[in-house]
Amino acid sequence: MGSMKMAAATLAAGVTFFAFSAHADGSLNLICSADVVICEQMEGAFEKETGVSVNMVRLSSGETYAKIRAEARNPKTDIWWAGTGDPHLQAASEGLTLEYKSPMLAELQDWAVKQAESAGYRTVGVYAGALGWGYNTEILKQKKLKEPKCWADLLDASYKGEVQIANPNSSGTAYTALATLVQIMGEDQAFDYLKKLNGNVSQYTKSGSAPVKAAARGETAIGIVFMHDAVAQTVEGFPVKSVAPCEGTGYEIGSMSIIKGAKNLDNAKKWYDWALSAAVQSKMKEAKSFQLPSNKTAEVPKEAPKFEDIKLIDYDFKTYGDPAKRKALLERWDREIGAHAN
16 A cells, blocks of 8 residues: 555656646746846746746846856856846856857947957847936935035035945946946045045945935935936936036946856747847836947937936946956955945
8 A cells, every 4th residue: 555655656746847847948047137127027028928937036246146156067047137247247257158149139239249249249238327326406405415526526524424335246336336436546546535435425235226216215315326227216206316427437238148057048048139129128118227228229218318428438348347357356345445334
């Protein structure tokens, strides 16, 4: 009798196992490093259009890079969509991501194709966004603070405890800010600047867009973020004004990479090509995502920060996406800034 039961149990286990593996053909494990609203919109649209079941996790780009690196021998992720390009380039240079030349490349802006070429086609640009900040106009008026127009202005003693920026270890936004200041000022001067800025920073957040959400809610006056994240708060009706710093600023190329050893490779390629299409990129604004899309024919949201009105530096993606450079800068930040954070 016991053996009969056992056979039945084994049979049942076998059935569920086969049902599961058949289902696994239609799934995709996605990490999304953009705002959760756009992540969910993309996930829903892809599932609806393809019938593929998407398991989506939202993680900042620095955290994603660490996860992919830790899981390199047995990848649990198929595709990584969005988030700043530097960690994507680092993953590419370490061979953690897969070379893939999408048939969509011909439809993309030069900066997106250059991003792919520089990484041996192990990543590609999906959108671009300039760095700046958003401030709460009501708090500035109430506390009689002047408008911060330049990086230098943020050091003013009147802003003590009124500035938030993310931690560059977890956030691609904050790493872009760190690399930008190094490129504008030189490394030692940039760290002097950050030490002085630390006196005005109330919190180093985990996520890159959190500082301007705090400013929108009135919890801080100024959030250093990508300008499109500040614009999103303004569009939501919050008293937030966006600033492109007068000395110049860096920008991100939000990127996308297929993980080497992806278990659902066909579906990962399907997502990759789909996410580069004009139709999909034109819908990003519905999720209050106001980046510059990488597909040449995608509709640019009217609220998107205009790159021609911003003094952009010639951001050196290759140097600052290099693992050794990135590691050295982050270690110096931990030593000189993070260890003394408020």
